[in-house]
Amino acid sequence: LPEIALAGRSNVGKSSFINKIIQRKALARTSSKPGKTQTLNFYKINDAYYFVDVPGYGYAKVSKKEREKWGKMMEEYFAERENLNMAVLIIDIRHDPTNDDVMMYDFLKHFDLPVTVIATKLDKIKRGQRAKHLQRIIQVLELEEEDTVIPFSAETGEGKDDAWKAIYAHLNN
Numbered sequence: 001l002p003e004i005a006l007a008g009r010s011n012v013g014k015s016s017f018i019n020k021i022i023q024r025k026a027l028a029r030t031s032s033k034p035g036k037t038q039t040l041n042f043y044k045i046n047d048a049y050y051f052v053d054v055p056g057y058g059y060a061k062v063s064k065k066e067r068e069k070w071g072k073m074m075e076e077y078f079a080e081r082e083n084l085n086m087a088v089l090i091i092d093i094r095h096d097p098t099n100d101d102v103m104m105y106d107f108l109k110h111f112d113l114p115v116t117v118i119a120t121k122l123d124k125i126k127r128g129q130r131a132k133h134l135q136r137i138i139q140v141l142e143l144e145e146e147d148t149v150i151p152f153s154a155e156t157g158e159g160k161d162d163a164w165k166a167i168y169a170h171l172n173n
């Protein structure tokens with residue numbers, strides 16, 4: 001089955017995104033405390049594909065050893081998956097992407113994955129500020145031509161259809 005990797009800094013709203021777009025209130029997830037060994041979680045959706053939940057990155061306090069372990073697991077997964085069609089990167093629309101976000105985007109592009117950026121927490125900014133924030137995201141990530149940014153809110157559900165469209169566009173390739 002095709003796989004879609006989902007990445008995002010911890011606490012950015014990744015599980016809220018998943019829960020909103022697959023219409024489930026609660027998704028089993030292990031707690032992801034800094035320092036704990038983290039694993040990739042696979043969620044089978046409609047017997048049609050997998051969402052692969054990439055453990056949250058951006059822990060400033062994680063030890064070097066833990067970081068190396070994380071990096072190794074990531075390399076192994078991304079280098080070997082033949083069914084991995086695309087990645088979804090969740091970022092917070094309110095702020096410029098962090099260095100960690102940029103690193104994750106570059107990492108995904110390094111494996112030639114099409115990336116759909118979900119700019120979440122859309123409900124937290126004023127309508128008139130949207131274009132400016134989206135532009136900053138494109139600029140800071142140096143978003144490539146084939147990739148898109150989709151404004152999204154797990155609170156209101158706005159952007160849900162666009163997110164699905166982007167996902168389906170790549171699944172059928």
Ligand code: GDP
Pocket residue numbers: 008009010011012013014015016017056120121122123124152153154155156
């Ligand atoms: P994760 O660690 O990336 O999985 O983050 P969560 O999905 O647990 O979300 C972290 C916090 O942000 C929670 O308090 C959510 O309720 C909140 N949150 C997530 N998405 C949104 C959103 O679109 N709008 C608002 N207002 N809050 C959100």
